Amino acid sequence: MNRSVWPSVLAAAVLLGSAMAAPGGAVLAQTQSGNLVFDQAVAITSLSPEGFQPAGYPSGYEAAYAIYNGLVRFNSHLEIVPSLATRWYTSDGGRVWTFELRHGVRFQDGTPFDAAAVAYDFTRMLNPKDDTGATVLWKPVEKVTAVGRYTVQITTRTPYAAMLFVLAHGSGLIPSPTAIRKWGANYPLHPVGTGPYEVASFDPGSKLVLKAYPGYWGGKPKLSTITFNYVPDPQTRIAALESGQADVIDAVPSQNAAQLRGTPGIRVISVAGLQSFGISLDEANPILANLNVRRALNMAVDVPAIIRTVYDGQATRLTSPLATDTPGHVAQAPYPYDPARARAILARAGWKPGPGGLLVKDGRTMAFTMLVPTTEYPNGTTAAQAIASELGQIGVKVTLKVVPSASFFGLLRQPAARQDFQMALWGFNPSFVYGGLQLADEFLANATPPTDPPTIWDFVWFNSPRVNREIDRANATLNPAARLRILGHAQRQVWRNAVYIWLWAPNVIIAERTAVAGVMQMPDEFTLVQDASLGG
Amino acid sequence: MAYLASRLVRFVIQTLAALVLVFVLFRLVPGNPVELLSGGLATQQQIAAVSREMGLDLSLPVQLGRYMAMAIHGNLGVSLVYSEPVTTVILRRLPATLLLAGSAVALATVLGVAGGVYAGVHPGSRGATWLMVLWSGLLSVPNFWLGLLLVDVFAVRLHWLPAIGYGGLGALVMPVFAVAARLIALIAQVTRAEFEDLYREPFVTVARAKGLSGARVIFAHVLRPATMPIVTMVGMQAGYLLGGAVVIENVFAYPGMGQLLMSAIGTRDYPLVEGITLTFVVLFLAVNLLTDLAYAWLDPRVRYA
Numbered sequence: 001m002n003r004s005v006w007p008s009v010l011a012a013a014v015l016l017g018s019a020m021a022a023p024g025g026a027v028l029a030q031t032q033s034g035n036l037v038f039d040q041a042v043a044i045t046s047l048s049p050e051g052f053q054p055a056g057y058p059s060g061y062e063a064a065y066a067i068y069n070g071l072v073r074f075n076s077h078l079e080i081v082p083s084l085a086t087r088w089y090t091s092d093g094g095r096v097w098t099f100e101l102r103h104g105v106r107f108q109d110g111t112p113f114d115a116a117a118v119a120y121d122f123t124r125m126l127n128p129k130d131d132t133g134a135t136v137l138w139k140p141v142e143k144v145t146a147v148g149r150y151t152v153q154i155t156t157r158t159p160y161a162a163m164l165f166v167l168a169h170g171s172g173l174i175p176s177p178t179a180i181r182k183w184g185a186n187y188p189l190h191p192v193g194t195g196p197y198e199v200a201s202f203d204p205g206s207k208l209v210l211k212a213y214p215g216y217w218g219g220k221p222k223l224s225t226i227t228f229n230y231v232p233d234p235q236t237r238i239a240a241l242e243s244g245q246a247d248v249i250d251a252v253p254s255q256n257a258a259q260l261r262g263t264p265g266i267r268v269i270s271v272a273g274l275q276s277f278g279i280s281l282d283e284a285n286p287i288l289a290n291l292n293v294r295r296a297l298n299m300a301v302d303v304p305a306i307i308r309t310v311y312d313g314q315a316t317r318l319t320s321p322l323a324t325d326t327p328g329h330v331a332q333a334p335y336p337y338d339p340a341r342a343r344a345i346l347a348r349a350g351w352k353p354g355p356g357g358l359l360v361k362d363g364r365t366m367a368f369t370m371l372v373p374t375t376e377y378p379n380g381t382t383a384a385q386a387i388a389s390e391l392g393q394i395g396v397k398v399t400l401k402v403v404p405s406a407s408f409f410g411l412l413r414q415p416a417a418r419q420d421f422q423m424a425l426w427g428f429n430p431s432f433v434y435g436g437l438q439l440a441d442e443f444l445a446n447a448t449p450p451t452d453p454p455t456i457w458d459f460v461w462f463n464s465p466r467v468n469r470e471i472d473r474a475n476a477t478l479n480p481a482a483r484l485r486i487l488g489h490a491q492r493q494v495w496r497n498a499v500y501i502w503l504w505a506p507n508v509i510i511a512e513r514t515a516v517a518g519v520m521q522m523p524d525e526f527t528l529v530q531d532a533s534l535g536g
Numbered sequence: 537m538a539y540l541a542s543r544l545v546r547f548v549i550q551t552l553a554a555l556v557l558v559f560v561l562f563r564l565v566p567g568n569p570v571e572l573l574s575g576g577l578a579t580q581q582q583i584a585a586v587s588r589e590m591g592l593d594l595s596l597p598v599q600l601g602r603y604m605a606m607a608i609h610g611n612l613g614v615s616l617v618y619s620e621p622v623t624t625v626i627l628r629r630l631p632a633t634l635l636l637a638g639s640a641v642a643l644a645t646v647l648g649v650a651g652g653v654y655a656g657v658h659p660g661s662r663g664a665t666w667l668m669v670l671w672s673g674l675l676s677v678p679n680f681w682l683g684l685l686l687v688d689v690f691a692v693r694l695h696w697l698p699a700i701g702y703g704g705l706g707a708l709v710m711p712v713f714a715v716a717a718r719l720i721a722l723i724a725q726v727t728r729a730e731f732e733d734l735y736r737e738p739f740v741t742v743a744r745a746k747g748l749s750g751a752r753v754i755f756a757h758v759l760r761p762a763t764m765p766i767v768t769m770v771g772m773q774a775g776y777l778l779g780g781a782v783v784i785e786n787v788f789a790y791p792g793m794g795q796l797l798m799s800a801i802g803t804r805d806y807p808l809v810e811g812i813t814l815t816f817v818v819l820f821l822a823v824n825l826l827t828d829l830a831y832a833w834l835d836p837r838v839r840y841a
Contacts, residue, residue, distance in 0.1 A: 133575055240700050409576070
């Protein structure tokens, strides 16, 4: 090599280096009015209501709600209100739902919205090949037919109490039939709906930019663009908000909420959530099969104290298997925190303190393994440690088995004999909102024997014929008052059966700049930005 | 030529071995992509049906055989999460990571050589002492922590730089520095040691006695023999650099291969993880190969027969 080349290489490198380090070229671009930036903890990879549905969760749904509309939607109190349907009624003993549709609506690609479009899309949702993610929700539907230009009928096999909830859910969002036909398997990257915003650019897994759809039926959208950024690290999200690079951030850790509240120009929104947490108690285990043991364990955990210390008070104690704000919730009497009574109950069942203070019966020690996901649940491992240590106080040995979040769900859904744990920290978040379906997913007996994996989430193999009957009856009862009464019975049974150590529902915490208005934080975790605006 | 051929054969064997290892190990880790994708609403029956359709129910050797047959034809399969060919997904992210890693090497070489030369030419000086303290600091600080620290100071407090690594030169500064930090210190230490030794060599004394300027002595006489260990260091650290990029990309929400890898692992997107690993392995081996070739080019005494 020619030696005289070296100085020039070096000089070029120095120039490059100094150019990169120049702070002058890096003055912060404050978000301009009309362009909202929303930094999310989960990446958006797919935006079709079909297939695996908008993904990931909740990020994909949040963008989907800005692109699409459904026939109905939830308001901030989780009540069902009209959207693309203006009115609806049931007939034929509750098996037929008739929806009158809004007139003059067009999809973002110009396709007219009418009953034929609804029938086309919803009929696809009945095919497990097209609807892989929400089959359970759509299974009770028999057929969907257009009975007029703007009238559509949904027929269910039996009366289906969850129907409106399913239509307000992400899988009930309505894509343009033209776009579905045009893009085929690539549709998830080219979504077209009737909502206020359409896709400007999409870099899946990293960045989605939506722009206002001028033809929106609900009036001119308030923003020109909404940018959804994937920012996985919570501290980076907070830094982006504090430095003005983001207008809204989600998944704020509860321990950062107080500090952010004190920051000028930033508003923290903390909403009671629907994700109900508990420690599962494996009924197939001979020790935990005893109801008195399960009740005693419930009395050994000081739930309010853990909420105070681990969640900074940003959680609500459960009073039913359902979170307090879940539609269908009926409050039960909480188990008292009374370790002395717990010890006494266990002593009556034959469990006496042995070596090291651990409870022993017939030469057997009361010891369990608790499965805990590493990062799936914020503060989850800390909470699990606190619970294990409280159970240790009454002589129950609990060993934590912390596993990667991606492995966690697969380990839960195994045949009974393959489950090498007796407890698990578990939080169920009902994306479909309705409590009756949550009870069915978690507590309806499995359709298959314990040699198969659990059908959905009854991985504790809970099987009460009475609860099965009540859940089925409630979910076939369209009258809200009568339904609530039956759901109350079912919750009472499950609660008194101490299927879990009942814990809490953490708040959903987001933060935004005070210049932002109209962001709607839903209890089911979704941060809805389609009605947001930016002030001065 | 024979050397090059044998290196290329080894290159292919190493790549295939790494691919088989990743394929088998990652599938032994519990977790089902279909279940994770279905978001908890699918029945076991539905999960089994989709798994069957994706061929995930086949035995591991059969899956591996199918994959290898495809991979040899340059087809890395379709990402389960993105529903796009793995190569498409990777090619979208690769430039960002190459920019990050390339800039980090450039920055580390410039700052490392400059600092190393200074400390080597002025041994025992106060400046040299401070530089050496700084390098120990850069070596011992974990890169993700350095990243968060930089964000706190330059983005949150001073508002000089954006907190997130999207677009623009300014956004690149902090991620590049965080990735480069370790390499800066390593290059600087090697350069300093080389210079301290070389500066005492008779040929340097001769050059200075000829009346050549200090800069000319450094650039024309000392830097060239000192280049070999520096090149070795860069080549050896390439793996660490890619690993560092994975961590740093996640801290800065930088849309490159590292961020892609982390989310692909989280969703058990088997084809995508395999594709990314393959890319990283090829990059790493390519850098090693280039380093070896650079020896011969830099030092005429090195001949590979």
